[in-house]
Amino acid sequence: MKYLLVFSILICSFLYSQTKKSTDSLPILNQENVRLNDYDKIKYDEQLNAIAVLSLENEQQEYANKYSKLISILAIALISILSLLSLSLYKNNIIRTQSNLVLEEKNKELQIEKDKVEKASKARSEFLSTVSHELRTPLNAINGITHLLLEENPKPSQMEYLTSLEFSGKYLLTFINEMLEINRIESNTIEAEKIGFNLKKLVDNIKNSLKEIATTNNNSLNIDIDSKIPDNLIGDPIKISQIFMNLIYNALKFTKNGDVTVLVKQTATHENKTSVYFEIKDTGIGIEEGKQDTIFDSFSQGSVEINRKYGGTGLGLTIVKKLVAILGGEIKLKSVLGQGSVFSFNLEFEVDYSKPMPIIIKPKYNEKLLINKKVLLVEDNKINQMITKKMLENKKISCEIIGNGEDAVEVAKKNSFDLILMDVHLPGINGTIATQQIRKFDSTTPIIAITAISLEENREMLMSFGMNDVITKPFAPEDFYSVISKYI
Known part of the structure; x- marks a missing residue:
C-alpha cells in the first residue's frame, strides 16, 4: 500500500510536469484552452488531496497497528508474570503449610516436655517439702529433750554427749531450713517485701x-x-x-x-x-x-x-x-x-524522709513476766505435748493441753487464758479453722501458731486467720520464750 501510494504520486508529478511544459510551449492561449487547463489543475489538486488523505489514514492505521502489537506484548508479559507469581505463591503456600505442620509438631513436643519438667519440679518440691515437714516434728522432740536435759544439770560425762546431740540437732535443723528455703524460692512463692528498717x-x-x-x-x-x-x-x-x-x-x-x-x-x-x-x-x-x-x-x-x-x-x-x-x-x-x-x-x-525508721533489735525476754501465766496448748503429738509443757513449767507457767481443734474451741469458750499455742495440723478441724472460730467470741487472747511449716504455708497466710504470731518447729528455746513473752 505504501509503495503504491508513492508510485501514484510520482506518476501524477510526471504528468503535471509534461502538461506544464506543453502549455508553456504554446505561444497563444485561447479562452477554451485556459478553461481546460484550469479544470485539469483543479482535478489534479483534488487527486493530490485525496492521496494526502489516504497517506494520513495509512500512517494512522500503521500507528494503531504498532500500538496494538505493543499492548499485546505487554499483556502477554503481564499474564506471564502473574502466572509465575501465582505459581511461586502456590509453592510458598505448600512450603509454609509443611513448615507450620512441623512447627506444630515441635510445639506439641516442647509443650509435652515442658509439662513433664513442671510436673517433675512440682513433684520434687512437694517431696522435699513433705520430707522437711515430716522431719521437723521428730527433730523438735530431739532438740527439745536435749534442751530440757541440759537444764537439769547433767553430769560432766553426760554433758559432752548432750552438747554433741545439741550441735547435731542444730545442724540438721539448718539443713532442713535451707532445703525448705530453696524449695520456696524455686516455686516462686517468695517476693521482696518493702518495710522500713535501719x-x-x-x-x-x-x-x-x-x-x-x-x-x-x-x-x-x-x-x-x-x-x-x-x-x-x-x-x-x-x-x-x-x-x-x-x-x-x-x-x-x-x-x-x-x-x-x-x-x-x-x-x-x-x-x-x-x-x-x-x-x-x-x-x-x-x-x-x-x-x-x-x-x-x-x-x-x-x-x-x-x-x-x-x-x-x-x-x-x-x-x-x-x-x-x-x-x-x-x-x-x-x-x-x-x-x-x-x-x-x-x-x-x-x-522515707517522713519519719525515722525503727531499729530492729531482737527482744530479750523477761522471765518474771512469764510466772503464773496460764497457757492453752493445742497439740496432738504426745512427745511435743510433753516437751512444750515442760518448757513452759520450767518458767513457772501453768499449761493445759488439748489434742484437737474442736475441743480447743469449747475449752477456750469456757475458760480464760493468757495465751493459746495452736498447732496448725490437728485431727478434725485444723488450727487455722479453730482460730477462726475462737475469734468469733474472743478477739483479744493472743493465739500463736506452732507449725512445722510447709511449702504452702507462710506467716502472712497463717496470720490472716486471726493468729498473732508464728513459731516454727523445731524452735530454739530462746526464740520460743521471746515470742510468747511479747504477748503474755
Whole structure:
C-alpha cells in the first residue's frame, strides 16, 4: 500500500510536469484552452488531496497497528508474570503449610516436655517439702529433750554427749531450713517485701551475733559502713539478714587467723532512692578458678575434701544468689586460691524522709513476766505435748493441753487464758479453722501458731486467720520464750 501510494504520486508529478511544459510551449492561449487547463489543475489538486488523505489514514492505521502489537506484548508479559507469581505463591503456600505442620509438631513436643519438667519440679518440691515437714516434728522432740536435759544439770560425762546431740540437732535443723528455703524460692512463692528498717543497725546486730564464731577461728571481723547511708531505708531486712548471715558465716568458717571485712557503701542517690554497694571480703582458703562458676549451684562446696573438712550443706550460696536476685541485684565473686575471696553486690532502696525508721533489735525476754501465766496448748503429738509443757513449767507457767481443734474451741469458750499455742495440723478441724472460730467470741487472747511449716504455708497466710504470731518447729528455746513473752 505504501509503495503504491508513492508510485501514484510520482506518476501524477510526471504528468503535471509534461502538461506544464506543453502549455508553456504554446505561444497563444485561447479562452477554451485556459478553461481546460484550469479544470485539469483543479482535478489534479483534488487527486493530490485525496492521496494526502489516504497517506494520513495509512500512517494512522500503521500507528494503531504498532500500538496494538505493543499492548499485546505487554499483556502477554503481564499474564506471564502473574502466572509465575501465582505459581511461586502456590509453592510458598505448600512450603509454609509443611513448615507450620512441623512447627506444630515441635510445639506439641516442647509443650509435652515442658509439662513433664513442671510436673517433675512440682513433684520434687512437694517431696522435699513433705520430707522437711515430716522431719521437723521428730527433730523438735530431739532438740527439745536435749534442751530440757541440759537444764537439769547433767553430769560432766553426760554433758559432752548432750552438747554433741545439741550441735547435731542444730545442724540438721539448718539443713532442713535451707532445703525448705530453696524449695520456696524455686516455686516462686517468695517476693521482696518493702518495710522500713535501719541498715546500719541491722549490720551491727549481725556482727554481734557472729562474734563467737569469729573468735572460734581467731578471726577479726571488721565492719565499714558508710555514714552517708540514710537511716530510714525501705526494703526487705529479713532477706538482707539471710544474705549477710550466710556470706559472713562462710567467710569466718573458711578463714583462720585472718580478717573478714564487711563494706557497706552508698554509691548513688536519686530523689527518694539510694544505691548501696555490699562487699564481704576474707583472707581465707579462697576458691580455685575452675570451681568459681559452680560455687553457687546447689550442694556445691568446691570439692569433697572441703565438704568433709569444713562441713555444711552447700546450699548457703545458692540461697544467697537467689535472694540477691529477688531483691534486684546480682552477686559477684572474685577469689584467688589460698589468698581469700570477695563477694559483692549492689542493691537499690527507697528512702522515707517522713519519719525515722525503727531499729530492729531482737527482744530479750523477761522471765518474771512469764510466772503464773496460764497457757492453752493445742497439740496432738504426745512427745511435743510433753516437751512444750515442760518448757513452759520450767518458767513457772501453768499449761493445759488439748489434742484437737474442736475441743480447743469449747475449752477456750469456757475458760480464760493468757495465751493459746495452736498447732496448725490437728485431727478434725485444723488450727487455722479453730482460730477462726475462737475469734468469733474472743478477739483479744493472743493465739500463736506452732507449725512445722510447709511449702504452702507462710506467716502472712497463717496470720490472716486471726493468729498473732508464728513459731516454727523445731524452735530454739530462746526464740520460743521471746515470742510468747511479747504477748503474755
